[in-house]
Amino acid sequence: METVKFVSQLKKYRNVLPKQTIKTLKGQALSGDLEGARKGLHKVIRRRIGRCERAH
Numbered sequence: 001m002e003t004v005k006f007v008s009q010l011k012k013y014r015n016v017l018p019k020q021t022i023k024t025l026k027g028q029a030l031s032g033d034l035e036g037a038r039k040g041l042h043k044v045i046r047r048r049i050g051r052c053e054r055a056h
Contacts, residue, residue, distance in 0.1 A: 003029050017044060
């Protein structure tokens, strides 16, 4: 059930993250590594936020 929630949560980031990153995280979650997928999502988001702040 948590995997389904995570995959649906990824849809929020469609406009923010590259398509391949979303596919990778989805595949990771579906294969059973939900914790790794969550960690990866947080890491990518954190990097994106860092890039935006440096641009200003």
